Amino acid sequence: MGRPQETDGEAEGLFGVAELVAASAPAGAREGRAFRDGPEAARLLRVAEIHAEPGAAASWRGRQIIARFPGARLVETGSHWRIPHLHGNEGNVEHWVRVKRETLVLGERSSLTVRPNGRSADWIAPGLSNGCAMACAYCYVPRRKGFANPITVFTNVERVLAAIGRHVAATGPKKEPNQCDERAWVYDVGENGDCAVDDLISDNTADLVHAFRRWPTAKASFATKFVNPDLLRLAPRGRTRIRFSLMPPDDSRLLDIRTSPVPARLEAAGDFLDAGYEVHFNLSPVVVRPGWRNAWGELLRMMDDVLPRRVKEQAAAEIIMLTHNEDLHGVNLGWHPRAEDVLWQPALQQPKRSQNGALNVRYRTPVKHEAVEALTGMIAERTPWLRVRYAF
Numbered sequence: 001m002g003r004p005q006e007t008d009g010e011a012e013g014l015f016g017v018a019e020l021v022a023a024s025a026p027a028g029a030r031e032g033r034a035f036r037d038g039p040e041a042a043r044l045l046r047v048a049e050i051h052a053e054p055g056a057a058a059s060w061r062g063r064q065i066i067a068r069f070p071g072a073r074l075v076e077t078g079s080h081w082r083i084p085h086l087h088g089n090e091g092n093v094e095h096w097v098r099v100k101r102e103t104l105v106l107g108e109r110s111s112l113t114v115r116p117n118g119r120s121a122d123w124i125a126p127g128l129s130n131g132c133a134m135a136c137a138y139c140y141v142p143r144r145k146g147f148a149n150p151i152t153v154f155t156n157v158e159r160v161l162a163a164i165g166r167h168v169a170a171t172g173p174k175k176e177p178n179q180c181d182e183r184a185w186v187y188d189v190g191e192n193g194d195c196a197v198d199d200l201i202s203d204n205t206a207d208l209v210h211a212f213r214r215w216p217t218a219k220a221s222f223a224t225k226f227v228n229p230d231l232l233r234l235a236p237r238g239r240t241r242i243r244f245s246l247m248p249p250d251d252s253r254l255l256d257i258r259t260s261p262v263p264a265r266l267e268a269a270g271d272f273l274d275a276g277y278e279v280h281f282n283l284s285p286v287v288v289r290p291g292w293r294n295a296w297g298e299l300l301r302m303m304d305d306v307l308p309r310r311v312k313e314q315a316a317a318e319i320i321m322l323t324h325n326e327d328l329h330g331v332n333l334g335w336h337p338r339a340e341d342v343l344w345q346p347a348l349q350q351p352k353r354s355q356n357g358a359l360n361v362r363y364r365t366p367v368k369h370e371a372v373e374a375l376t377g378m379i380a381e382r383t384p385w386l387r388v389r390y391a392f
């Protein structure tokens with residue numbers, strides 16, 4: 001991957017979101033050949049149909065996106081939440097992948113609530129997308145819309161950023177360090193999608209990264225399984241934490257459908273650090289299956305071998321044990337039963353009713369404790385530089 005370009009250096013006010021968004025380059029008009037315009041990006045996204053709420057289509061961001069995909073058919077929709085022939089679990093994986101690759105939804109985000117978290121981040125910010133072009137077999141994002149959910153891009157960017165900015169201002173400086181961060185309040189900006197993939201479509205992720213540059217008491221954070229070199233151009237100046245999700249390559253090939261290979265995520269870490277990101281890792285999900293300890297031991301060895309010293313010096317990790325879901329189990333049996341051989345392990349798992357009433361399963365307490373202990377023990381031995389922020 002190439003070195004980042006110097007993109008700016010001008011002084012910016014603290015909370016002026018409107019001029020920030022207005023100053024962004026039009027989507028697709030990046031200097032030089034952007035990754036988003038190349039063949040690798042097209043393998044993931046080749047937009048042929050855009051379903052848009054009228055307000056979203058008329059918005060500045062909406063018009064940018066529609067102009068970026070001139071060959072796409074525009075279909076008006078009343079609500080980005082209800083497009084029955086797009087969402088849901090009907091059909092098969094080829095159908096879902098086609099929908100994810102060829103369809104976009106444009107909508108306006110109505111909920112602007114910032115929610116407390118305290119684990120991965122201090123706060124969950126209202127995101128600028130929902131849905132994903134990738135198709136990980138364990139993903140919780142489709143639980144509300146169904147597996148065939150393509151990316152919904154929210155176009156009311158100024159409103160969303162203004163809401164986050166108000167929260168940042170009202171919260172003030174962080175007075176006590178915690179595991180999320182020593183000094184800054186951390187806002188997860190990618191709860192329901194992957195911001196690196198969203199950047200293939202529009203400048204929403206760029207706007208988020210640039211907004212957090214203005215907020216010295218706050219830091220953006222998002223997890224990703226996709227290496228998008230265009231993000232290297234955004235000059236986050238240390239105010240965005242990118243968390244590359246990692247699992248043993250064999251598990252990833254089975255479970256992380258349509259994502260960048262794990263070695264590519266590791267190889268990208270140094271470039272992202274040099275570009276001004278803080279680089280952390282999500283060791284997730286940890287799937288307990290025969291041989292899992294050896295596989296994770298090998299992954300840790302790979303991390304120790306591949307990652308440059310400067311990445312190690314600032315790295316930290318989250319460990320997240322697999323949570324699965326009964327409905328998703330049923331869906332996966334229809335298209336990817338081999339994934340369920342490792343994801344669905346009733347002898348090791350117990351039910352857990354989620355806040356929205358869904359029946360999830362997670363590892364039984366002793367299984368989980370033993371696994372976390374084994375993994376943290378391996379980390380202490382093989383990657384002692386890797387601080388574990390929390391295990392969940």
Ligand code: SF4
Pocket residue numbers: 131132133134135136138139140141192193194225259
């Ligand atoms: S990359 Fe993340 S959001 Fe996308 S399918 Fe995988 S787990 Fe879900």
